[in-house]
Amino acid sequence: MSRSFNTIKTINGKKPKTKRAERYLLKREPKVIENVKSAMFVKGPKTSDIINKVLHNLVHSSVQLRFLATNRLLQYMLKKPEAIMLQKHNQKRPFEEESEINFLSDKNDCSLFAYGTHSKKRPHNLILGRCFDHQVLDMIELGVTRFQSIDEFSVRPIISSFRTYLSSR
Numbered sequence: 001m002s003r004s005f006n007t008i009k010t011i012n013g014k015k016p017k018t019k020r021a022e023r024y025l026l027k028r029e030p031k032v033i034e035n036v037k038s039a040m041f042v043k044g045p046k047t048s049d050i051i052n053k054v055l056h057n058l059v060h061s062s063v064q065l066r067f068l069a070t071n072r073l074l075q076y077m078l079k080k081p082e083a084i085m086l087q088k089h090n091q092k093r094p095f096e097e098e099s100e101i102n103f104l105s106d107k108n109d110c111s112l113f114a115y116g117t118h119s120k121k122r123p124h125n126l127i128l129g130r131c132f133d134h135q136v137l138d139m140i141e142l143g144v145t146r147f148q149s150i151d152e153f154s155v156r157p158i159i160s161s162f163r164t165y166l167s168s169r
Contacts (some may be wrong), residue, residue: 038082040110042101043089044117050124050147051116057149058114059083084108093117094127098136106134 016022041055092100094115101113115127122143129139 036082037111038084038109039112039114040084040086040104040108042086042104042113042115044093044115044125045089045091046118047089047116048118048124050144051118051126053149054126054144054147055085055114055116059085084110090115094129094136094139095141101129101136102131102134105131105136 016025039058041059043052043055047055086104090100090104094101094113101115105111105113111131113129113131115129117125117127119125122141124144124147126142126144127139128142130137
């Protein structure tokens with residue numbers, strides 16, 4: 001899969017001068033099967049405990065499903081392998097200035113983002129957005145009123161005769 005410098009060009013038509021630049025351009029080139037969309041989770045200047053739990057839940061939470069027929073326990077992560085939780089608080093807000101989100105999207109190679117804040121005017125605020133070509137495409141602002149963690153939901157067991165009930169119909 002080695003290519004010469006002649007076949008690779010950037011958007012403005014310049015050829016890469018080093019092998020490192022060539023590898024970078026090869027990585028950013030369109031693919032037949034694209035990579036999985038990754039998401040970044042960003043904290044705003046101030047975040048409440050509820051917003052911290054929401055962001056943490058979206059990244060790290062596991063849902064446990066129990067199947068009585070096989071008696072196995074399966075765990076599904078929501079976004080864990082393709083998620084990046086940024087630890088620092090970000091001072092710039094996405095609706096006021098998109099440049100910071102564009103920069104973070106390009107740096108972390110993420111096409112989805114969640115931005116959590118808390119203020120007196122907008123308590124427990126969550127902004128979800130998409131990026132295309134590392135530019136903000138669209139955003140939606142949500143207010144969290146009642147939050148229940150995924151781990152707090154109870155999973156009802158499946159009755160053993162449920163399968164025979166379905167087959168008899």
